[in-house]
Structure formats: C-alpha cells, structure tokens
Amino acid sequence: MENKVVFTLLLLCGMQQAWSLPSEFADTAATELVTEVTDLTTPMPAFSCAARPGITVELDKLAGDWFEVARVPNVEQTQCLKYVVPKELKDNKLEIQMHFISTVNDKWDPAHETVSFPWSDTGIFTGEVQGTPVKYMIADTDHSTYALICGELGSAGRVQQVVKLWTRDRLLTDQQIELIKNRYNTVGNAEDLFWLEQRDAKCSGFMCSAGSAVIALCSALLLALRSA
Incomplete structure (x- = not known):
C-alpha cells in the first residue's frame, strides 16, 4: 500500500514539473498547439x-x-x-x-x-x-x-x-x-x-506559482511516508 502511495505522489509531482516547464519548452508547446485549433x-x-x-x-x-x-x-x-x-x-x-x-x-x-x-x-x-x-x-x-x-x-x-x-x-x-x-x-x-x-508560456504564471507549493507538498508527504 505504501509503495502505491509513493508511486502516486511521484507521478503527481512529475506531472506538476511538466506543467511548469521552462519558457523555452513552453514556447515550443504553444507553437505546436497553434496548428491544432479550429478555423x-x-x-x-x-x-x-x-x-x-x-x-x-x-x-x-x-x-x-x-x-x-x-x-x-x-x-x-x-x-x-x-x-x-x-x-x-x-x-x-x-x-x-x-x-x-x-x-x-x-x-x-x-x-x-x-x-x-x-x-x-x-x-x-x-x-x-x-x-x-x-x-x-x-x-x-x-x-x-x-x-x-x-x-x-x-x-x-x-x-x-x-x-x-x-x-x-x-x-x-x-x-x-x-x-x-x-x-x-x-x-x-x-x-x-x-x-x-495568450501563449501558455506567458499566461500560466498562476499555475507556475502554485506549482512550487504543490512540489513542496509532495516532498513533505514523501518524507513523512519514509520516516513512518
């Protein structure tokens, strides 16, 4: 059970790090997304x-x-x-x-x-x-x-x-x-x-600022599980 919880937390933290990519990667993602919007x-x-x-x-x-x-x-x-x-x-x-x-x-x-x-x-x-x-x-x-x-x-x-x-x-x-x-x-x-x-790299500042808190929470939970 503990292993499953640890795996889930690692997955969530990994996803959060992906959401908060540096701008050079986010710019690329936004450029690729442009080709996917409707006319x-x-x-x-x-x-x-x-x-x-x-x-x-x-x-x-x-x-x-x-x-x-x-x-x-x-x-x-x-x-x-x-x-x-x-x-x-x-x-x-x-x-x-x-x-x-x-x-x-x-x-x-x-x-x-x-x-x-x-x-x-x-x-x-x-x-x-x-x-x-x-x-x-x-x-x-x-x-x-x-x-x-x-x-x-x-x-x-x-x-x-x-x-x-x-x-x-x-x-x-x-x-x-x-x-x-x-x-x-x-x-x-x-x-x-x-x-x-309107690019994600520029407009998702609120997500990035929240991202640090999520990563910190993940790290605290992982430490608590390991010390339990």
Whole structure:
C-alpha cells in the first residue's frame, strides 16, 4: 500500500514539473498547439460600430469560454484575458468571470474579477469594470467562433472608445489572424490592432506559482511516508 502511495505522489509531482516547464519548452508547446485549433468557420461580415445599436444575443449560445485576442486601442493594462460567460443569469444580471494578467506598474500578476451587467438581449451592457464605468455592445457574433465588442470606457466627458475581439480559440492560426485583419480593415486599419498575449508560456504564471507549493507538498508527504 505504501509503495502505491509513493508511486502516486511521484507521478503527481512529475506531472506538476511538466506543467511548469521552462519558457523555452513552453514556447515550443504553444507553437505546436497553434496548428491544432479550429478555423473561424463563420465569416465576420463587414460592420461599423457606430452604425450598429447592438444585436440580439442568445445567452445559451454565448455561454462558455472566450479569449480576448485583440483590441484597439491598447488602453488597458491587462494580458491573457479569458472570459467565462455563464449559462444562466443571477438576479437578472449577467455575471462574467474574468481571468487575466495585470501589467500595472510593469508587473505580471495573475488576477481574477467578476463583472456584473444587467441583462439585455439587445447586446448592450452597462456597468463597471475595475472601478471604471463601461458600456459594452456586442456589435457582431456568430456565438460559436467570434464576437466583436464595441465599448466606451469612462464618463463625464472622458470617454475612451474601444474595440475588442473575442474568439473561442485561445491560440490562433496564421489564417485566422489574416481573416481578422482583413475583416477589421472594413472598419479601420488592421495595423492598429493590438494583439494580446495568450501563449501558455506567458499566461500560466498562476499555475507556475502554485506549482512550487504543490512540489513542496509532495516532498513533505514523501518524507513523512519514509520516516513512518
């Protein structure tokens, strides 16, 4: 029985070490993963944020994980943004989980926040994110591969217009990136797009920091078993 426990602990520790590979290995893994993601199967139609008041949103289809892959302009000090849209409302509010890396003061800190918006099936949501009044409009989405978000950050005459692009895939193929650029050129200049970091090597800092604690726990348990 003791041998089985020791073997299990060694296996878990070995897996944790694999999860926390140095960046040179993680970069390679991320590059290989790019070839495995799906294509943007539904073309994004030409649009103008100013000309669209929002679209009808189906929550059951919008629910799930989304990754912010690009935005204009780069006014937020965040990277590695992942949004989790719930399947159900809470008190008629849409509570979105945000997982991201904060780059405030040139740091790289894992962070989590829950943002809540009164539900609107018109695709227009107002609320507050990180202490800033915001208004977001889903300008276009097929619910399954992409969502184009137009937004206004701030208030009282100091409003910043923003555009965000969400995709279901965390890592994009070169073909997907070119499709996004071509579609965005119908609205603005694709050269203005700021591409967010989404590679595992850069975005899994919270996993690596937790990894040290897991390895330490494994080592302590192994020592305790051997001395028993």
